[in-house]
Amino acid sequence: MGILAVQNVNKRFGGLQALNDVNLDVEASTVHAIIGPNGAGKSTLLNCFVGRLIPDTGSVIFDGVSLIGLKPHQINQAGVTRVFQTPEIFGDLTLLENVMIPAFAKRDGAFRPSLWSPLQGEREMREAAEEALVSVGMGAKRHEIANSLSRGDKRRLELAMALVQKPKLLLLDEPTAGMARADTNATIDLLKEIAQTGVTMVVIEHDMHVVFSLADRITVLAQGAPIVEDLPENIKGNPKVQEAYLGGAHL
Numbered sequence: 021m022g023i024l025a026v027q028n029v030n031k032r033f034g035g036l037q038a039l040n041d042v043n044l045d046v047e048a049s050t051v052h053a054i055i056g057p058n059g060a061g062k063s064t065l066l067n068c069f070v071g072r073l074i075p076d077t078g079s080v081i082f083d084g085v086s087l088i089g090l091k092p093h094q095i096n097q098a099g100v101t102r103v104f105q106t107p108e109i110f111g112d113l114t115l116l117e118n119v120m121i122p123a124f125a126k127r128d129g130a131f132r133p134s135l136w137s138p139l140q141g142e143r144e145m146r147e148a149a150e151e152a153l154v155s156v157g158m159g160a161k162r163h164e165i166a167n168s169l170s171r172g173d174k175r176r177l178e179l180a181m182a183l184v185q186k187p188k189l190l191l192l193d194e195p196t197a198g199m200a201r202a203d204t205n206a207t208i209d210l211l212k213e214i215a216q217t218g219v220t221m222v223v224i225e226h227d228m229h230v231v232f233s234l235a236d237r238i239t240v241l242a243q244g245a246p247i248v249e250d251l252p253e254n255i256k257g258n259p260k261v262q263e264a265y266l267g268g269a270h271l
């Protein structure tokens with residue numbers, strides 16, 4: 021069994037079966053991509069990993085812990101960190117302050133600044149935040165205001181905000197969406213470096229250049245169900261995959 025084991029997960033929205041008996045096994049220290057046409061259920065599945073949605077049936081076990089029924093912050097504290105498609109940053113704060121917030125949130129389960137007492141362990145968190153910023157190449161910008169960053173740099177900042185939590189499982193929702201090619205390639209290199217540190221990653225991505233550059237294994241979802249799971253080199257020519265993409269995105 022992998023570090024993330026998903027068994028018989030179903031999720032229905034009214035009359036729509038968004039996830040239809042999904043099984044998925046993600047090996048530790050690998051990059052596992054989930055691809056599929058629009059509306060296939062990729063984001064719904066990811067939401068079931070982080071406590072945003074509760075599956076109607078089935079189990080999600082991470083590192084031996086059942087995630088079903090846990091609150092998002094409990095899942096986060098278990099070692100699962102999600103990076104969103106659109107940066108969720110605090111525009112008026114500096115980069116350093118932005119990165120310190122998820123560091124405290126991971127430790128405390130929430131970020132509750134107190135007016136009366138200095139934040140416990142602030143120096144430690146500051147150092148961790150600086151380290152995370154350096155790891156994404158933004159150490160020199162740590163005192164800049166987040167709103168002043170380019171779109172590509174905002175995505176980088178979000179990665180630093182994820183890395184400061186030292187996740188065991190990093191969930192990435194279209195990490196290069198809307199990026200110019202140069203930023204995309206820089207992000208691929210950065211994610212490869214992060215993968216080499218042993219962090220397990222699950223990546224949802226439409227850009228096949230990104231998928232084939234990063235993934236050790238690929239699961240293809242179509243209409244809520246996994247139709248193929250294989251090594252990247254076996255995915256492109258697979259007729260089932262070609263069929264799933266007909267009329268939609270292309271490989």
Ligand SMILES: Nc1ncnc2c1ncn2[C@@H]1O[C@H](COP(=O)(O)OP(=O)(O)OP(=O)(O)O)[C@@H](O)[C@H]1O
Pocket residue numbers: 033036038056057058059060061062063064065
């Ligand atoms: N909260 C919701 N309520 C009702 N229907 C939903 C909800 N969330 C998702 N859906 C529907 O479930 C299906 C799967 O959506 P989901 O966003 O998971 O697909 P996706 O594979 O991530 O698509 P995309 O690649 O376009 O982001 C879609 O038909 C979507 O409209």
